Amino acid sequence: MGLYVIKMPDIGEGIAEVELVSWYVAVGDTVGEDQNLADVMTDKAMVEIPSPVVGKVIALGGKPGEVIPVGGELIRLEVEGQGNVSAQESPSSAPAAVPDIAPDMAKSDASVVAEKIVQHAEPAPVAAPRPSAPAPTACVARKTTLAARQTGEAPLASPAVRKRAWDLGVELRFVPGSGPAGRVLHEDLSAYLEGAQANATGGADHRYAQRHEEEEIPLIGLRRKIAQKMQEAKRRIPHFTYVEEIDVTDLEALRAQLNRKWGKERGKLTLLPLLARAMVLALREFPQMNARFDDDNDKVLRYGAVHLGIATQGPSGLSVPVLRHAESHDLWATAAEIARLAEAVRSGKAGRDELSGSTITISSLGPLGGVVSTPVINYPEVAIVGVNRIVERPVFREGAVVGRKMMNLSSSFDHRVVDGMDAAEFIQAIRGLLETPALLFLE
Template sequence: MSIHVIKMPDLGEGIAEVELVAWRVLPGERVVEDQILADVMTDKATVEIPSPVVGQVLALGGEVGQVLAVGAELIRIEVEAQEAVSPSPAGGGPGWGQPPQAAQAVQAVPATQAGQPPSQPSPREGRSERPIASPAVRRRAWELGIALQQVAATGAGGRIMQADLDAHVAAHGAVHGAGVPAGVRPVQRHDEEQIPVVGLRRRIAQKMQESKRRIPHFTYVEEVDVTELEALRAQLNAKWGAQRGHLTLLPLLVRAMVLAVREFPQINARFDDEAGVVTRHGAVHLGIATQTEAGLMVPVLRHAEAKDLWASAAEVARLAQAARAGKATRDELTGSTLTITSLGALGGIVSTPVINHPEVAIVGVNRIALRPVMRDGVVVARQMMNLSSSFDHRVVDGVDAAQFVQALRGYLESPTTLFVE
C-alpha cells in the first residue's frame, strides 16, 4: 500500500484558485479509477475532479465552500498494491497525466445536478446534518413541518425531491399545512437551519452585489396593451403551430427589441467602466434570464436580429432546457449584450430588475392581465402588461430609456409593424 496525495490541478485559463462546492466521496470509502471525487467551481464553470487511482479515501482536504489554491492538497487516498503510483505533482493537469477532457466542465451548475447520478453512495450517507434540496423543496418541507434529515432522498447525489416529500407525508404525515392528519394541533418550532452560500448560489450573489454596487440603476415602467399582439399570436399558432411550433409571447418581444435597438443603439451595449469605454453592438445577443433548480442562469440567444419568430422560439426553448438540465456550455452562458427577464404568470405588476453587468439595460416582463381601459371615452376590457426595465444611468439618459421603451410599446401595440423592415 502507498499514499497518493491528489492536489488541486491547474485548470488552465490563468485560474489560480477554485471553490470547493461538493464532495462526492467520504473518508473510508473505496474509490475506483475515474470515479468523481469532488466538484470545484471556477469563475466560469463547475469542474468534476476524477480519481486517477483505485484505493481508500483517507482524508479530505477542505470543507464545502472553501477556496483552494492550485497545488493545494485536495484528497489523500491509500492506493491498493496493484495500483500504486507516485504522488501527483502540484498543479498537475486535469486527470493528472490524462488529457484535459478527463476533468469534465459542466457550465454553471453543480455536477450532482447535471442529470448523472454518482457511481458511489449518496453524499448524504454518514454525512452531517446538511441535506441536499432545492429552495422550493426546503420551503415546502418547512410549511409541512418536516425535518429534511428525516426524508429519504432519491435524487441524484442524495438530493431530496418533491416526490420524496410526498412519500414522507404519505408514510408519516405532516406537522401542519397540507396533509395534516386529523387531530394534530399546531406546535411551536424553535429549529434553525444555516445554509452556506456556496457554488452557483455564491456566484449569483457576488454578481448581483457587483452589479448593484457598480451600476447606478434607474427603472422605468410602462404599461402596454397587448390585446392585438395576443390575437396575432393566437392566429399564428392556429395556422402554423403544428408545423413550426407553438409561439409564446417571448419571440414576439425579442423581435420588438431587435427593431427598437436599431433606433436606440446605446441600449444594446456593454460598458467597461474601468477602461471608460462603451461598446455598442450591431449583433443582438439577448440574455434570457432562466430559473433553474441550481439558481438563476442567463443563456444567450445569439444573433436574434437574424432569426424569425419560430427560430427564436426554438432556440430559446433549447437554451432553457439545456440550462435546467445543467448542459449549457460556457459559450451559451456568456456574451449577452441585452437581457430579458420574466417571472411568467408570477410576474406581478412592477419589478425592478438588476442589470446583467457589464450590460447597460435589462427589460423586465410582468404578467398579462385583463383590465378595464378607457378607449374613445368608453371603458373596455383589454389585455394589459407592464414592462419594468432598468438602465445604467452613467451611459443611458432618462429620455433615451423612455424613448426606447415607448418604441417597444409601439411595436407591441401595433404588431403588424414587427414585420416591416
C-alpha cells in the same frame, strides 16, 4: 498498491481558483474511471471534476464552500499498481480527510466545550427582578430525564441560555434541566415555555406555540456567486427603472394563430421570442442600450451583435444563459434556442460559454411576474428589460370600454450611460412594435 493524487485542473480563461461546491464521494468509497467526484464553481459556471482512474478514496482535499487554487490537491486515491506520487512522499502531506460527523458526536463535543465554559465562568450577577412566567404545574413530556434541583440551588446554564431566559422573563430556577449536572439547555427552556402556555390555555395548542429554532445556511456555489454579482451590480451601477404599459391583445392573438398553424411542425411560441425580436429591432435605433460599461477604465463598449441574456431560474438559483446573435434568428429559431438554454440551466449542464458574454438581458417571471418589478442590471451591462404578467382588464378604446390584454415592461438602466429620455424612447419603440406586431416582420 499506489497513491494517486488528483489536483485541481486548469479550467481555462485565466481562472486561478475555484470554489468546492459538493462531493459525490466519501472517504472509503471506490470510484470508477470518469466517475464524477465533485462539483466546483468558477466565476462563470458549475464544472464537474471526473476521476481519471479507478481507486479507493483515502482523503478529500476540502469541504464544500472552501476555495481551492488551480493545481491544489483535490483528492487522494489508493490505486492498483504504481500511482502518480513518489513512495518517498510523506503521508503527513496528505490533506486531512473530511469524514461525515454524526450529529450526536458534534453535539457531544459542543457540550464538552460549553461545560468547560460554565465551570470557569464567574457566578452570574444577580439581576433586578423581572416579570417571569409562572412555574407550570406539569411540563411537556421529554425523552431525556430532567434532573431535580434542590431548594435554593443555583441553576446551571450557559450564558446564551441565561440571556434568552432574561429576554423572555423566565426565572431559570423554575426550569428543569436535562443537561449534565442538571444544566438547563435551550430545549429545556423551550419545553418550559410550551408547558406554561399549555397551562394558560387549558391544553397544548401547537398552532400558536412559540418557535425559537434557528437555521444557519452557508452561501456556497451558485448561491454565493449570485449574491456577489447582485452586490457588485448594486454597488457599481446607479439604477433607475422605467415602467410602461403595453396592450398585447393583438400580439397574443397573432401568437395563438401562429401556434395553431405551425406549432406541431416548428414548436410552440411563447411571448419571449416576440419580445426578443422587438428588442433586436429597437436596438438598431438605440445602440447605446446594447452595451457594457467598463467603469474601471471609463469606457462604454457598444456591440453590433445582440447577445441576449435570458434570466432563467434553475434548481440552484438564477442563471443568465446567452442567446448569441439574436439578430440572426427568426421567431422559431429564437424559441428553440431559448428552450434549449433553459433546459441546460435546469439540468445543470450549461457551460461557461453559454453563461457569459451577454450584452443586454431579458428578465421574466412568467405568470408570476406581478404588476411591476425593479430588475437588477446584469453587470456590466447597462440595460435590462423586465416582463410582468399579462392581465385582461377593461380599458377605453375609441370611447368604449373593452376588455384588453395588458402587460407592463419594468426595465432598469445604468444612469451613468443611459439618460431617462433615451430609456423612455427605447421602451416606447418596443411598445410600438409589440402593439403592432406586423412591424416585427418588416425591415
